[in-house]
Amino acid sequence: MASSSLRSSSLLPWLAIAALVIVADQFTKTLILGWFQLGDSRTVASFFNLVRVHNTGAAFSFLAGASGWQRWFFVGLGAAAAVFIVWLLRSHGGQRLFATALALILGGALGNVVDRLLHGYVVDFIQVHYGGWYFPSFNVADSAITIGAALLILDELRRVRRSG
DSSP states (O other): OHHHHHHHHHHHHHHHHHHHHHHHHHHHHHHHHHHOOTTOEEEEETTEEEEEEEEOSSGGGTTTTSOSHHHHHHHHHHHHHHHHHHHHHHHHTTOHHHHHHHHHHHHHHHHHHHHHHHHSSEEEEEEEEETTEEOOOBOHHHHHHHHHHHHHHHHHHHHHHHHO
């Protein structure tokens, strides 16, 4: 029993990070939904705009043109990923960099799942561009997932270096 409670308490900081990502993501999306109409764009800097885009697909609008089934597919995929990530966090919560990466990915995945459940699409609003080239719009959840993925790579590189 003590082992189980110790494992649960070590899960709490990682779930807190995930919850902070979800709150920040949903807060910023609520602001965009309140201040922007679909398709609106406001220049912030020469390389950065705030926009309102609805993405019914996945990364880079993958499957956005599908007939609607993709909404539930991505909700299910996000839920399955969340369960797997929580299992990994319970098993590896003591590995700080690895667990931080997973917590960021968890929060980002669930932030986008909330959008799909509430709206049927993900609200994207960050647009980076240069010289006529535009990176696909994204949001706080996507940023957390990207940072988490980068941290996973860093963690693995450090692990390989230590063992080699």
